[in-house]
Structures are given as structure tokens and as C-alpha cells.
Amino acid sequence: MKKPIKKVIIVGANLYGYSAAAYLSSQLLGTGIQIEVVDDQSKDSTAITSTHPSANKAFQMMGLDLRKLVSQTEGSFNLGCSYDSWSAAGSWSFNPYTPPPKIAGFFEFQHFWLKSKLHSKVKEYHCYSLAAMAARAGKFAFPAQQHPNPLTQLSFGLNLDTQKLAQFMQTKANATGVKFPQGHVTGFIQDEQGCLSALQLDNGQMVHGDFFIDCSTHSESKLSRSLSLSWHNREVSSTVNRSASMVLLNPKNAELLPQTLLKALPNGWVKQVSHQSNTEFTFVFDGKGLSDEEVETGLLQQAVYFGAGQKHTPRVKFKTIKQGRKEFLWCKNYLSLGAMALKTRQLEFNDYSFIFNDLKTFVDLFPQQKDSFNSLEYNRLIQADHQLIDDYECLSLQQANSGDSAFWQQIKSGQLNELMKHQLALFENQGRLVELRQQLIAKHQWVAMLMGRGVEPSSYHALLNELNQGDVLPDLHAQIVQLVDNMPSHASFLQRFCRV
Amino acid sequence: MIDQFEQVKNFLILHYKTTQREDTPFWTYCKHMKIPDELAYRIELFKSTGQIARCDDEIFVHENWLAVLLGQQMMPNQYHPKVDAIELAQLINMMKQMQEVVKHTVNQMPDHAQTIQQYCKS
Numbered sequence: 001m002k003k004p005i006k007k008v009i010i011v012g013a014n015l016y017g018y019s020a021a022a023y024l025s026s027q028l029l030g031t032g033i034q035i036e037v038v039d040d041q042s043k044d045s046t047a048i049t050s051t052h053p054s055a056n057k058a059f060q061m062m063g064l065d066l067r068k069l070v071s072q073t074e075g076s077f078n079l080g081c082s083y084d085s086w087s088a089a090g091s092w093s094f095n096p097y098t099p100p101p102k103i104a105g106f107f108e109f110q111h112f113w114l115k116s117k118l119h120s121k122v123k124e125y126h127c128y129s130l131a132a133m134a135a136r137a138g139k140f141a142f143p144a145q146q147h148p149n150p151l152t153q154l155s156f157g158l159n160l161d162t163q164k165l166a167q168f169m170q171t172k173a174n175a176t177g178v179k180f181p182q183g184h185v186t187g188f189i190q191d192e193q194g195c196l197s198a199l200q201l202d203n204g205q206m207v208h209g210d211f212f213i214d215c216s217t218h219s220e221s222k223l224s225r226s227l228s229l230s231w232h233n234r235e236v237s238s239t240v241n242r243s244a245s246m247v248l249l250n251p252k253n254a255e256l257l258p259q260t261l262l263k264a265l266p267n268g269w270v271k272q273v274s275h276q277s278n279t280e281f282t283f284v285f286d287g288k289g290l291s292d293e294e295v296e297t298g299l300l301q302q303a304v305y306f307g308a309g310q311k312h313t314p315r316v317k318f319k320t321i322k323q324g325r326k327e328f329l330w331c332k333n334y335l336s337l338g339a340m341a342l343k344t345r346q347l348e349f350n351d352y353s354f355i356f357n358d359l360k361t362f363v364d365l366f367p368q369q370k371d372s373f374n375s376l377e378y379n380r381l382i383q384a385d386h387q388l389i390d391d392y393e394c395l396s397l398q399q400a401n402s403g404d405s406a407f408w409q410q411i412k413s414g415q416l417n418e419l420m421k422h423q424l425a426l427f428e429n430q431g432r433l434v435e436l437r438q439q440l441i442a443k444h445q446w447v448a449m450l451m452g453r454g455v456e457p458s459s460y461h462a463l464l465n466e467l468n469q470g471d472v473l474p475d476l477h478a479q480i481v482q483l484v485d486n487m488p489s490h491a492s493f494l495q496r497f498c499r500v
Numbered sequence: 501m502i503d504q505f506e507q508v509k510n511f512l513i514l515h516y517k518t519t520q521r522e523d524t525p526f527w528t529y530c531k532h533m534k535i536p537d538e539l540a541y542r543i544e545l546f547k548s549t550g551q552i553a554r555c556d557d558e559i560f561v562h563e564n565w566l567a568v569l570l571g572q573q574m575m576p577n578q579y580h581p582k583v584d585a586i587e588l589a590q591l592i593n594m595m596k597q598m599q600e601v602v603k604h605t606v607n608q609m610p611d612h613a614q615t616i617q618q619y620c621k622s
Contacts, residue, residue, distance in 0.1 A: 031585045367549075367581075368549070373544065374549050381554055
């Protein structure tokens with residue numbers, strides 16, 4: 001009989017490590033499995049973390065109270081991602097987490113919009129999304145319980161203070177029995193089968209374990225390197241290779257936008273995310289085309305434009321971006337998680353977005369012993385998930401029309417794989433999409449992304465002509481405008497939500 | 501569609517491959533025949549861990565695979581460690597209760613023929 005897994009060691013005393021510990025300890029409660037988090041001195045790289053709506057279910061499963069979470073982490077709501085100037089200078093589009101309304105039959109919303117557009121005057125695609133219109137107006141509300149209206153069921157992620165969220169997760173993990181040994185990782189020991197058996201710490205202590213989860217945020221961890229786990233990189237020399245970020249205090253009485261804002265500039269793009277107190281700006285660019293000094297000057301000008309009231313000159317932090325995904329995530333008794341498993345391109349998703357998806361799959365496939373067949377199933381599933389995120393980002397960038405600078409020309413010359421070529425062709429021709437796993441990126445998000453890039457299908461679903469129904473879009477738009485008018489501002493909603 | 505045909509084909513092959521019978525040349529052949537890699541993977545995963553490979557958007561879902569595998573007496577070597585969070589006596593009790601509910605419900609049901617007679621006699 002092989003030795004069962006009794007102790008799980010998580011490497012990384014950071015947001016990823018504490019979140020993994022809090023989630024696992026809540027889901028493995030009662031099994032007698034002990035969890036420890038060991039510090040490898042890797043730090044969190046962003047000041048504000050945006051979560052994906054799928055994390056809300058994980059928070060619920062962990063028994064976290066949303067109100068407490070939001071109020072203790074400076075949290076704000078996030079309805080999706082707006083793209084400024086991505087299909088032409090001055091263009092605006094929105095990719096909401098909330099699906100569009102169901103109108104009739106099995107037809108997806110875009111077919112109604114396309115038909116309407118061919119026969120009458122129609123407003124821009126985002127004008128029929130409550131989430132988009134509310135996000136643009138800086139408004140947010142939960143659905144009214146007294147007069148339920150399916151339109152008001154908004155899906156949302158959260159924008160949270162990274163450091164406070166890490167503390168929150170650590171406290172939660174601590175309460176469910178997770179231990180945090182003192183000291184920092186300096187090395188590790190493997191047994192004769194090549195499985196990890198212990199970590200060596202700088203205080204001379206050894207931390208023994210049966211299974212190890214690597215949540216390091218170093219560009220490559222010692223453990224991963226020594227196990228020779230390689231990365232799969234789509235582009236050999238990517239133009240998206242450097243980022244500069246700064247955190248600013250929100251100006252008094254300024255609008256608090258419930259969204260992630262991505263603004264295309266001639267030589268890169270700026271990602272802007274706000275929580276209750278601060279806004280983080282991240283400029284993504286090509287380090288070969290722009291110097292750090294030039295970027296810093298540009299960002300500091302942005303700070304002046306953003307508003308007065310900054311106590312100090314903001315500090316600009318530079319980072320190298322190396323997009324990629326691990327080829328093998330679970331190898332013997334070692335699992336790569338978070339930034340050690342998938343590095344995104346600073347678009348609408350981040351390295352934290354799908355961490356709970358990966359953790360849930362891991363718990364579903366939790367192994368009985370060190371070298372388990374379950375690793376094959378985990379790798380099969382999560383590799384496919386990560387590839388889909390990679391594909392989405394590639395298509396999203398390749399379809400951008402943000403000017404003809406060398407940076408954007410290079411981006412546009414990116415190659416699509418066969419699946420994405422098929423996805424694009426199918427959409428262009430018939431407004432339809434390939435049936436892909438929708439848990440991470442829903443169909444309507446592919447549609448909104450493509451529409452936002454100006455990809456407009458040449459025809460709509462052929463059977464829609466058989467549906468004997470008038471144009472419902474004008475009414476829908478009017479209803480959305482009225483609903484947005486009656487919504488409170490995001491800032492005042494938060495104030496009430498956190499005070500209760 | 502091709503993928504779906506392959507999935508259905510694999511599910512059908514599963515019934516023959518996992519037979520315990522070797523009393524006729526037909527069944528002996530089925531038991532030892534070569535099968536597609538994807539199906540072999542699914543059988544091996546179940547045998548060694550008790551897990552059913554995830555089957556999003558497939559015609560035959562988790563319950564269908566489980567019914568055939570267990571129905572053909574394929575007993576996995578392991579179960580999910582989370583089950584150990586339940587006391588053995590409590591687990592046995594839960595299973596007994598579940599069995600009782602099923603038995604009781606079946607006893608309460610009318611005959612199939614009687615139901616047809618009552619609701620949809622042609």
C-alpha cells in the first residue's frame with residue numbers, strides 16, 4: 001500500500017499561496033490533511049487584483065462573506081472590460097461578464113442585432129447591454145428583489161487591494177488550521193523516485209511534505225527549474241514584453257468605474273483598475289521600442305492629468321512580461337499554480353483570474369498518493385483551459401485596429417492557430433462560434449470581443465427569418481437607459497454596501 | 501461532429517471491452533481487442549483512481565460512463581480521499597438510507613403497463 005497524502009506544502013507566502021491554502025483547507029476539512037505555507041520571498045506584482053466572476057462561487061464555497069471581503073480589502077465591483085480605441089481611434093466597446101438578454105428561441109443575441117442592423121437603424125452593440133451602459137456611467141446595483149427583472153441580474157468580478165486580500169486569505173487559512181513555518185526556502189530534497197520530500201529553510205529547518213504546490217511569483221522558481229518543467233510560449237520574440245505600473249490615490253468625488261479599462265495608445269496600451277481608494281495604471285509596451293525613462297515621463301504626465309491630491313510623486317515600477325503557459329502543470333507530487341502555471345498578457349484576464357478553477361479541478365482530482373494517475377487528467381484539463389485563454393488573447397490582439405505604429409503592426413502580424421482561424425471565419429460568415437468549453441470564457445464574451453474589434457458578420461442565423469417577431473431592440477435599449485438612470489453610482493452603492 | 505461520433509463509438513466499444521465473459525470466441529475477442537487510445541485512457545483512469553474523465557458537451561455524461569463501468573464489474577483501486585472525512589459507520593448508514601429510499605420509492609410506483617394504460621393508452 002502506497003503512503004497516502006497527509007501533508008500539503010504550498011510554496012509562496014503571497015496572494016496565490018494564501019488563496020490556495022484558504023481554498024484547500026476549506027475544501028479538505030475533515031480529511032486530516034495538513035496544509036503549510038512556506039515563504040520563498042516572492043512578492044505580489046500588482047497593487048490591485050481583479051477577480052473573475054467564477055471566483056464568487058469559490059468564495060461562497062469557502063464560506064467567505066462578500067460584504068466583509070469587499071469592505072476589508074477596499075473592494076469595488078467589476079462588470080467587465082472596456083476597450084478604448086481598439087478598433088479605431090476614439091472607439092469604445094465593452095466586454096461584459098453578464099450575458100446578453102435572451103430574446104426568443106435558441107438564437108444568440110448577436111443574430112437579432114445583425115438582422116436589426118440590416119433592416120433599420122441600430123445603435124452600437126454595447127448599447128444593448130445593461131452591464132456596459134452601467135459600467136460606462138460609473139453605476140452599479142444588485143438586482144431589485146421586489147420587482148425582479150432578468151435584465152438586472154449582473155455578473156461581476158471584484159477589484160481588490162492585493163495586499164489586503166492576501167492578508168484576508170491568510171487569516172482565513174489560519175482559522176482553518178493552516179500552518180506558516182518561519183524561514184525562507186533555500187533548497188529541496190527529492191526521494192529516490194524523484195518525488196519531492198522536503199524543503200530546506202534558511203534557519204536550518206526542514207519542512208517535510210507529501211505534496212507540493214508551487215505558487216511562487218518569481219519568473220521561474222527553483223523547484224520548477226530543477227524539475228525541468230518547460231514553458232510553452234506562443235511568440236518567440238513578443239512585442240508585449242515590458243510593463244510599467246503606478247498607483248494613484250483616487251481624486252475626491254471622482255467617478256469610480258466598475259470595470260477594467262484598457263486604452264490603446266500608439267506604442268502600447270494602458271490598463272486601469274480602481275478600488276475604493278486607489279487606481280493602478282499599468283502600461284504595457286515593447287521594451288525594445290521605448291526606453292523606461294520615456295515611459296516613466298509619460299506615466300507621470302498621466303498622473304497629473306488623473307487629478308491633484310497625490311501626496312508624493314508616484315513610484316513607477318517596471319517589470320518584464322513573459323507570456324506563456326506551463327506544458328506540464330502536475331508532475332509526480334509537484335503542482336504549478338497561478339503565475340507559475342500561466343502568465344497572461346495584461347489584457348482583461350490576469351494570472352489570478354482562473355486560479356480557483358485550477359484549484360477546484362485539483363480538489364476534484366486530489367490524489368491518494370504521491371505519484372498518481374490523476375496528474376494526467378489534471379494536465380489534460382488545465383492545459384486545454386490555459387490554451388483557450390492563450391487563444392482568446394491572441395485573437396483579441398490580432399484583431400485590434402489601434403493604429404499603424406510599428407508596435408500595432410507587429411501585434412497585427414501575429415499568427416492565429418487553426419482553431420482561432422476557424423473561430424474567426426465562422427463568426428465573420430454567419431455570426432456563429434465554435435462550441436468551446438464555456439466555463440472560463442463564455443460565448444457572449446467571444447462575440448463582444450470580436451464585435452468590439454469591428455469584426456461584423458456578413459449574415460445572421462438563416463432561421464431567424466422564420467421567426468415571426470418585430471424588432472425588439474428599440475424597446476430593449478429604452479429599458480436599459482431607464483434602468484441605468486435609476487441605478488445609484490458605483491461609489492454610493494459601495495458606501496452603503498460596506499456600511500451595513 | 502466527428503469528435504462526437506468518436507465519443508459515441510468509444511462509449512459503445514466500452515460495453516464490449518469491459519466484459520467479464522470469455523465463454524465464447526466472440527466475447528474472448530471483445531475482451532482482448534485493441535481499443536482507441538482515448539478509451540483506454542478513460543478505462544485506466546477509472547481503474548486506478550475511481551475518476552471519470554471529464555466529458556463536457558458529450559452525449560454520454562458522467563453517470564452513463566459510471567453505470568457501464570460499475571455495471572461491468574470494474575472496481576477502481578481507489579476512491580477520492582475526501583470520502584475519508586465521513587466516518588465509516590456514518591457512510592454505511594448513509595448508503596443504507598439511500599438504498600431504503602430507492603426501495604421504498606420503487607415499491608410505491610405503479611406497474612409500467614398500468615401507467616401507460618392510465619396516461620397514454622393508444
